[in-house]
Each structure stands twice: as C-alpha cells, then as structure tokens.
Amino acid sequence: MSSSTLVSLPSMEPKDGNSLHRFNLNELKRQANIPAKFLWPKVDLVGTEGVFDEPLVDLEGFVKGDEIATAKAIELVRAACTNHGFFQVINHGADADLIQAVYREIDTVFELPFDKKLGFRQKLGGYTGFSSAHAERFSTNLPWKETFSLGYRGTDSDSDSAVVDYFTSALGHDFENVGRVYQKYCEKMRELSLIIMELLALSLGLDRSYYRKFFEDGTSVMRCNNYPPCKKSDVTFGTGPHCDPNSITLVHQDHVGGLEIFTGDKWLEVPPRQDVFGINIGDTFMAFCNGRYKSCVHRAILNEEKVRRSLVYFVNPKEEVVVRPPEDLVINSSPVYPDFTWASLFDFANNRHRAGLQTLQDFFPWLSSQPKVPT
Numbered sequence: 001m002s003s004s005t006l007v008s009l010p011s012m013e014p015k016d017g018n019s020l021h022r023f024n025l026n027e028l029k030r031q032a033n034i035p036a037k038f039l040w041p042k043v044d045l046v047g048t049e050g051v052f053d054e055p056l057v058d059l060e061g062f063v064k065g066d067e068i069a070t071a072k073a074i075e076l077v078r079a080a081c082t083n084h085g086f087f088q089v090i091n092h093g094a095d096a097d098l099i100q101a102v103y104r105e106i107d108t109v110f111e112l113p114f115d116k117k118l119g120f121r122q123k124l125g126g127y128t129g130f131s132s133a134h135a136e137r138f139s140t141n142l143p144w145k146e147t148f149s150l151g152y153r154g155t156d157s158d159s160d161s162a163v164v165d166y167f168t169s170a171l172g173h174d175f176e177n178v179g180r181v182y183q184k185y186c187e188k189m190r191e192l193s194l195i196i197m198e199l200l201a202l203s204l205g206l207d208r209s210y211y212r213k214f215f216e217d218g219t220s221v222m223r224c225n226n227y228p229p230c231k232k233s234d235v236t237f238g239t240g241p242h243c244d245p246n247s248i249t250l251v252h253q254d255h256v257g258g259l260e261i262f263t264g265d266k267w268l269e270v271p272p273r274q275d276v277f278g279i280n281i282g283d284t285f286m287a288f289c290n291g292r293y294k295s296c297v298h299r300a301i302l303n304e305e306k307v308r309r310s311l312v313y314f315v316n317p318k319e320e321v322v323v324r325p326p327e328d329l330v331i332n333s334s335p336v337y338p339d340f341t342w343a344s345l346f347d348f349a350n351n352r353h354r355a356g357l358q359t360l361q362d363f364f365p366w367l368s369s370q371p372k373v374p375t
C-alpha cells in the first residue's frame with residue numbers, strides 16, 4: 001500500500017466539555033447496522049495479506065548478560081525496527097497469572113452499566129478514565145472500542161498507592177483488588193519497558209543506559225482496550241491505522257487476535273500468544289533515534305462474534321525531557337526532526353489533534369506556531 005492510501009485522520013472536532021458519550025457499544029453490537037460515524041473511508045479498509053512471523057526476541061539471555069543471546073536480540077531488534085518498527089518478546093518476566101488476572105479484573109470494570117462507566121469518563125484534556133469510542137473528542141471515523149486508561153509513574157513512593165486509590169475513589173471499594181492487580185501489572189510493565197530501552201540503545205550502538213535514564217521517571221499510560229463484537233466489522237476498526245505518538249508501546253492481546261502491522265506494502269496479522277508481548281516503536285522514539293527506527297503503522301480489526309481485549313502500556317519520558325537524538329545518530333549535524341518535549345507532543349496528540357498516521361508531520365508546524373515559553 002502506498003503512503004497516499006494511508007489516510008491521515010482529521011483533527012479533533014472541538015466539543016463542549018459536557019457532551020456525554022452517545023454510543024453504548026454493548027447495545028449497538030446487537031444491531032445489523034451501525035451509526036455512520038463508525039464507518040471508515042474505503043481507502044482505509046484494506047485487507048489483510050499475511051501473518052507476521054518474524055522470530056521472537058528472547059529476553060532471558062539478554063537480561064542475564066549472555067553475550068550470544070544479547071547479540072541475537074540486538075540483531076533481531078535492529079532489523080525489525082529499521083524495517084517496520086515492531087517486534088515480539090518472550091521470557092519477559094511478566095507471569096501468565098498476573099496477565100490473566102488483569103484481564104479478569106478489568107473485565108469487571110467494562111461489565112459495569114454504561115451510566116456507571118460514564119461516571120469515571122475520561123475528561124477533555126486528560127487521559128485517565130473510561131471512554132466509549134472517544135466520542136467525547138471525535139465525531140467521524142470513531143473507533144469501535146471502549147477504553148480505560150490510567151497514568152503510571154512508578155518511581156515516587158506515593159505511586160505505590162496512587163493506582164489503588166484511583167480505583168477505590170473513582171469506582172468504589174469493591175474495586176480495591178482491581179487496583180492492586182493493575183498496580184502490580186504497571187510495575188512489571190515499567191520494568192520491562194526499561195529493559196527494552198537498554199536493548200534499543202545497544203541495538204543503535206549506544207551505551208545501554210542512554211535512553212533508559214530519560215524514562216525512569218516518566219508518566220506512562222496503562223490502557224485496556226475492550227472491543228465488543230461488531231456486525232459490520234468489515235467497514236469499521238477497533239483502532240484505525242495509526243502510529244503511536246509516544247515512545248514505545250508494550251502490547252498484550254488476548255486469545256482472540258486482531259492486532260495488525262503494516263510492513264510498508266501489506267497488512268499482516270499478529271497471531272495472539274499469551275506468553276508474548278508486542279513492542280512497537282512510536283513517533284517519539286523515532287525522533288529520539290533520528291529516524292533510524294520506524295514508528296510502527298498498526299491497527300486493530302474487529303470480528304462479528306467475540307469481544308476482544310488488549311492491554312497497552314504507552315511508555316513516555318519525563319514530560320520536560322527534550323527529545324533530541326544523540327550526536328552519534330546525527331550525520332552531518334542535521335537532525336531529521338526539530339527538538340520538542342514529550343509534554344508538547346502529548347498535549348498535541350491527546351488534546352488538540354487526533355493521533356494517526358502523520359501526527360509528527362502535523363505537530364511541528366503547530367509547535368512552531370505556539371508562543372515561545374520563556375525558559
């Protein structure tokens with residue numbers, strides 16, 4: 001598929017802050033037809049042409065410092081990230097019981113009555129809470145999904161209880177255990193993300209701590225996607241074609257499957273494996289490595305019979321970190337992208353412009369139009 005056929009999505013429609021979500025997908029899923037706002041342009045409805053089958057990156061040997069395993073991991077990561085920006089890891093340290101506990105517990109949140117979920121809906125300008133089809137922000141090409149998102153820093157001591165406190169204050173004390181499981185999972189995702197940052201640095205010929213240090217006290221976003229079945233799964237998406245604007249994303253999909261990546265000329269399905277995490281490079285890391293690695297174009301498709309869930313951990317540096325590639329990756333001193341902070345890109349992608357396929361290209365003109373903040 002040429003880049004011209006990967007449509008970038010319109011910017012967000014500014015909405016009044018009180019517009020309630022209008023779409024209860026768990027009612028709509030029984031209908032033969034779906035609201036027009038969920039119908040995507042034909043040019044985006046490109047079929048799947050294969051299966052992603054690149055080798056898994058085994059982290060066990062890398063974490064233990066085994067030289068041969070490290071060299072193999074570097075080779076696989078470098079090839080994948082140079083080509084399309086996606087690889088899968090095994091022996092990552094997140095145990096199966098914890099992963100299954102997250103799905104089990106978070107299902108109880110999505111199973112709540114719709115009005116109750118709206119009670120902790122994601123507010124405009126924020127990212128914490130429940131959203132149905134992002135209808136609070138978008139009015140076309142709506143994604144057929146409910147999401148539950150929560151920020152996670154994990155460094156300061158109060159973050160130990162921040163997750164649990166959110167669940168009990170927003171959802172009630174019956175959800176204390178959901179918070180505990182979520183907290184444990186976020187801790188594990190933070191650990192895994194820092195290991196991946198070391199592997200990425202080494203694969204780019206940098207010191208292993210080069211990127212890690214920017215991410216040790218960033219606020220990442222833990223999100224659960226819940227995709228109800230859809231009778232018109234062939235003309236809509238769970239999550240449409242996009243690149244993640246953040247640095248990297250750690251994605252786990254349940255047994256149903258639906259994650260697809262674009263390898264430059266075709267869409268490949270990523271077969272779900274419960275013992276595997278997908279890692280996709282995002283826009284911010286692409287800038288952090290001066291474009292050496294590609295921000296992965298990916299999407300989540302639906303099916304007509306089964307609900308599908310995925311757990312995505314969007315990894316971010318500390319807000320004020322200036323995203324600038326190291327000298328070693330900048331040839332004849334001309335970086336590909338202007339310097340920016342994650343805070344500014346997050347504000348753009350979360351609050352002002354719908355993240356899609358060309359978020360960075362749309363971001364820099366917006367950034368240069370902003371009043372300069374006196375330093």
Ligand SMILES: C=C1C[C@]23C[C@H]1CC[C@H]2[C@]1(C)CCC[C@@](C)(C(=O)O)[C@H]1[C@@H]3C(=O)O
Binds near residue numbers: 243350354356
């Ligand atoms: C900054 C962000 C916006 C999104 C959540 C984080 C990182 C990933 C972004 C997103 C998932 C990219 C695809 C489109 C999007 C609208 C979505 O489908 O959820 C994006 C997220 C968002 O705007 O909520």
Ligand SMILES: O=C(O)CCC(=O)C(=O)O
Binds near residue numbers: 225244253309312
């Ligand atoms: O559901 C999936 O498999 C991927 C979702 C995704 O890409 C996202 O939430 O950014």
Ligand SMILES: [Fe+2]
Binds near residue numbers: 242243244249298
């Ligand atoms: Fe994504």
